Amino acid sequence: MTHRLLAVLxxxxxxxxxxxxxxxxxxxxxxxxxxxxxxxATVFTGTVTAARRAGGGDPLGPPPPFVFTFxxxxxxxxxxxxxxxxxxxxxxxxxxxxxxxxxxxxVFASAGKSGLFDTDPGVPLYTSLCSGNVMxxxxxxxxxxxxxxxxxxxxxxxxxxxxxxLTALGTPTRAPAATADPxxxxxxxxxxxxxxxxxxxxTGAAGAGTAALAFVGWRLxxxxxxx
Numbered sequence: 765m766t767h768r769l770l771a772v773l774x775x776x777x778x779x780x781x782x783x784x785x786x787x788x789x790x791x792x793x794x795x796x797x798x799x800x801x802x803x804x805a806t807v808f809t810g811t812v813t814a815a816r817r818a819g820g821g822d823p824l825g826p827p828p829p830f831v832f833t834f835x836x837x838x839x840x841x842x843x844x845x846x847x848x849x850x851x852x853x854x855x856x857x858x859x860x861x862x863x864x865x866x867x868x869x870x871v872f873a874s875a876g877k878s879g880l881f882d883t884d885p886g887v888p889l890y891t892s893l894c895s896g897n898v899m900x901x902x903x904x905x906x907x908x909x910x911x912x913x914x915x916x917x918x919x920x921x922x923x924x925x926x927x928x929x930l931t932a933l934g935t936p937t938r939a940p941a942a943t944a945d946p947x948x949x950x951x952x953x954x955x956x957x958x959x960x961x962x963x964x965x966x967t968g969a970a971g972a973g974t975a976a977l978a979f980v981g982w983r984l985x986x987x988x989x990x991x
Contacts, residue, residue, distance in 0.1 A: 790859035792894035797932035800896035805875035806842030806889055807933065809900060809907060810834035811868045818851065818885040827854040828883040829890075832863045834871065836939035837904040846942035848873070851885030852892060859892040864899070870907065870933075872896045900925070906936050 801807060814833040829851045836848055850873050853860030859880070863869060873889040880892060891897060901911045909924040 789857050790893045792859070795896070797896070797926070797929040800872050801841060801932045803874065804841060804872040804895070806848065806873045807840040807871065808834070808836045808842070808848060808873075808939070809838045809840075809868060809870050809936075810836035810848065810939070811902075812863045812865050813847075815863070815865060817854070818881075818883055826858065826882050829853050829881045829885045830860070831885055831887055834869070835942060837868075838906050838936035839939055840933045840936045842873075844937050844939055846940045848889060849887040851881065851887050851890040853880060856893065859894055861891055861893055861895075861897055863897075868900050868902050870896075870898050870900050907933065 795803075811834065812832055813835050816831050816833075818828040818831055830853075831849050831851050834848045834850065836845060839845075848871070850871060852863075856862060871891060872895040873891045874895070875888050875890075880890060898913050900907060900913065903911065907925055907930060909927070909930065912924050
């Protein structure tokens with residue numbers, strides 16, 4: 765009876781721990797636009813033209829980060845460039861941003877070693893769900909109140925851009941003309957950026973450990989009691 769109870773407990777613990785909903789979610793502290801500007805190396809508006817997964821990484825570890833290419837139109841901070849490559853984690857639970865190909869964003873990007881990635885993304889700029897990025901209406905000019913937030917990182921929308929945000933952004937510099945645009949990469953809705961279904965995926969050492977725990981419980985249940 766003791767073995768059977770132990771087996772049931774192991775199965776329950778392993779199953780709960782393996783459920784994706786128990787994975788750590790990204791949590792961000794609210795920061796005013798002035799702090800978002802201060803903490804960013806580069807701030808710009810631009811349209812997403814391409815996405816790729818960074819190379820390398822441990823097959824049993826977290827997925828490598830994604831690198832998004834933006835065709836910039838207005839530069840609010842940093843060295844003006846026609847295009848920017850910005851890295852972000854592959855999963856939103858790790859504060860990764862799922863930018864949409866063909867959409868325009870106000871992007872707050874940091875520079876240098878972030879400590880967010882287990883795999884080097886190979887680009888100097890990175891961003892996260894906590895950086896303050898927002899999707900804005902299509903266009904190429906400086907942001908205006910009526911450009912409004914189409915959708916922010918939490919899926920919330922708004923009718924007009926906040927005055928405090930526009931004040932913090934200040935007057936932008938127009939991005940230099942690009943020589944050529946990279947080929948776009950499409951992403952299938954309802955899947956992760958690498959095409960996997962987000963349901964039932966739990967990678968890394970923690971996932972392997974919980975799966976092993978559930979297996980031990982299953983084996984104990986199969987054992988016949990001694991007579």
